[in-house]
Amino acid sequence: xxxxxxxxxxxxxALDQAARARRPVPLRRQGGHVLxxxxxxxxxxxxxxxxxxxxxxxxxxxxxxxxxxxxLGAGASRLVTGSAAVQHELEQDLAQLKQKPAAxxxxxxxLANTGxxxxxxxxxxxxxxxxxxxxxxxxxxxxxxxxVRHFAHNDLDALRSxxxxxxxxxPHVLVATEGVFSMDGDxxxxxxxxxxxxxxxxxxxxxxxxxxxxxxxxxxxTGGHDVPLVAGTLSKALGAYGxxxxxxxxxxxxxxxxxxxxxxxxxxxxxxxAGARAAxxxxxxEPERGQRAMSHAQTLCRGLGLPxxxxxxxxxxxxxDRRALGAQAALAEAGYWVTAIRPPTVPDGTARLRxxxxxxxxxxxxxxxxxxxxxxxA
Numbered sequence: 001x002x003x004x005x006x007x008x009x010x011x012x013x014a015l016d017q018a019a020r021a022r023r024p025v026p027l028r029r030q031g032g033h034v035l036x037x038x039x040x041x042x043x044x045x046x047x048x049x050x051x052x053x054x055x056x057x058x059x060x061x062x063x064x065x066x067x068x069x070x071x072l073g074a075g076a077s078r079l080v081t082g083s084a085a086v087q088h089e090l091e092q093d094l095a096q097l098k099q100k101p102a103a104x105x106x107x108x109x110x111l112a113n114t115g116x117x118x119x120x121x122x123x124x125x126x127x128x129x130x131x132x133x134x135x136x137x138x139x140x141x142x143x144x145x146x147x148v149r150h151f152a153h154n155d156l157d158a159l160r161s162x163x164x165x166x167x168x169x170x171p172h173v174l175v176a177t178e179g180v181f182s183m184d185g186d187x188x189x190x191x192x193x194x195x196x197x198x199x200x201x202x203x204x205x206x207x208x209x210x211x212x213x214x215x216x217x218x219x220x221x222t223g224g225h226d227v228p229l230v231a232g233t234l235s236k237a238l239g240a241y242g243x244x245x246x247x248x249x250x251x252x253x254x255x256x257x258x259x260x261x262x263x264x265x266x267x268x269x270x271x272x273x274a275g276a277r278a279a280x281x282x283x284x285x286e287p288e289r290g291q292r293a294m295s296h297a298q299t300l301c302r303g304l305g306l307p308x309x310x311x312x313x314x315x316x317x318x319x320x321d322r323r324a325l326g327a328q329a330a331l332a333e334a335g336y337w338v339t340a341i342r343p344p345t346v347p348d349g350t351a352r353l354r355x356x357x358x359x360x361x362x363x364x365x366x367x368x369x370x371x372x373x374x375x376x377x378a
Contacts, residue, residue: 019321020342027337031055032360034337042337043365045355050214050312051289052360053279054239066274074267079256086273091244093280097212097219098230100246104255105273107265109209109233110136112243115261116231117174117205118144119254126170128162130154130177132184134207135345137176146174153181156192163200173202174229179211179221183346183354185297185313187211187221194225205229213237214290214312218283237283237290240276242268289359296357296366303370304377314355316377324351327376334372 015021027034032052034044053059066086075081087105094103106112117140121127127141132153141148149166151158159175167173175197177188190206197204204227211220212232222230229251234242245255255262283289293312301309306316318324324340331338331353342351353373357366 044337046337046339048236049239050237050293050358052358058282059275059278062278063271063275067271070270073269078267084270090273090277094244095246098246102249102252103244103246104252106243106262109243111261112231112245113137114140115259116245119258121146121174125172128175133178167200175202176205179206179208180311182210184315185309185311187310190221190225203228207231209233213283234276238276238279241272292359293357296361299366312357316353317350321351336369
């Protein structure tokens with residue numbers, strides 16, 4: 001229809017004018033590097049494959065074995081055709097990793113959060129979110145039809161005030177945050193959040209996507225703390241695909257029946273599940289991978305004169321969208337693949353370079369990035 005084409009053209013023109021258009025670039029990953037269509041090679045500082053496990057021989061081998069034995073697809077949702085044994089085994093592994101009684105695997109981290117939150121809270125309830133929490137947590141809160149409030153990023157006093165004012169008005173309250181914030185690289189104070197939520201009988205929900213495999217000997221940010229709901233992803237440090245939620249047995253049983261993104265989605269392919277299991281094993285056997293990624297991030301911050309990072313994510317806030325895009329282009333010219341992150345992913349006026357350090361990087365990669373990026377920040 002002409003009206004749809006007109007709409008799309010106007011929308012795209014507005015995005016182009018604001019320097020906020022996005023276009024996927026064809027790339028081929030090769031170890032710690034990416035290659036573009038011309039074969040030009042870049043050191044990859046954009047990947048969330050923090051431990052470098054997506055191409056690890058044990059992980060790839062496990063996926064290949066499952067492909068041969070079980071085929072490519074799952075066929076239907078788990079409630080229709082049942083679950084492959086590898087699905088239950090992976091959930092047991094994840095529950096053990098997160099020190100929870102049970103786990104449930106979803107098709108992605110986004111689906112885990114947008115399915116779990118509406119399954120547990122509803123119109124009479126309250127969801128309180130850190131304002132910088134990932135978009136899928138905000139989406140899950142909206143889908144729940146609960147009342148939604150936000151507190152200033154990592155501001156425990158603001159959360160305390162909200163809970164004091166609002167808790168008594170709602171049967172249930174869920175507080176959602178990230179263990180490591182995906183665009184800033186800083187951490188939530190999980191211990192203090194846990195204590196505050198216990199005090200007000202609120203359910204703490206921590207999305208640990210960017211902490212799992214890297215912090216706490218791989219357990220993430222929630223180990224040793226009373227966090228009733230821990231979400232995560234298989235697609236970052238574990239190098240696979242999918243998401244998960246770990247909780248008490250009775251909570252997971254409810255999610256089997258009520259989490260629509262799990263009930264009405266085809267189960268993950270068996271090769272992906274098997275690869276994720278193998279990645280968990282490699283992570284346990286080779287803890288130095290996470291330590292190496294963290295060390296690189298700390299070295300990078302020192303080299304650039306930035307505050308020490310709390311994770312493998314280093315943010316370089318440039319403010320203006322076009323300046324961030326210009327820095328991205330300059331780094332690509334120097335042989336480094338770093339992505340400019342712009343609103344609405346981050347707040348207006350905080351466009352940035354988001355640099356992800358991994359176990360696959362070499363010391364020379366970090367030194368080279370410092371040399372290339374340093375002059376752009378002067």
